[in-house]
Amino acid sequence: MNDMKNIVKILAIALIMVAGVQHTTAQSLSQDSDRPEVIAKKKVADISAKLDINDSQQRALFRYYTSYEMKYKKNIAGKDLNQPKVAAEKKEYLDDLKTNVKKTLNDEQYKTWLGMLKE
Structure with missing residues (x-):
């Protein structure tokens, strides 16, 4: 049961990190086009x-x-x-x-x- 909670927490953290990276990448691409x-x-x-x-x-x-x-x-x-x-x-x-x-x-x-x- 405890292992299941840890897996869910790890997946949630991973999803948040992936979403953050995508946002940062999209932002840097739009800034690059103005350079x-x-x-x-x-x-x-x-x-x-x-x-x-x-x-x-x-x-x-x-x-x-x-x-x-x-x-x-x-x-x-x-x-x-x-x-x-x-x-x-x-x-x-x-x-x-x-x-x-x-x-x-x-x-x-x-x-x-x-x-x-x-x-």
Whole structure:
């Protein structure tokens, strides 16, 4: 009888722990999707699929996009884009990204990338 109570207690504790782990995992997954590295990786994967870029170009674009997303998230996200200072910072970050990407891609790839940027 005592063994049965212990087994029930152990099962109850195990179920509570499993439920807690699932909740924590789901929460961390939703937080991960907002991280600059995750956003950059997704964008570079999209670009790679459309532009046939090599590994070196992928790594460079990942660095540029990670930097851009970090700056954007820190200084632009959630702010009023109609404010001149915010709009100027956004333009500066985008111009930086364009300059770096232009150094990395060939002319044809860059033109296609600019078209993708406007989408």
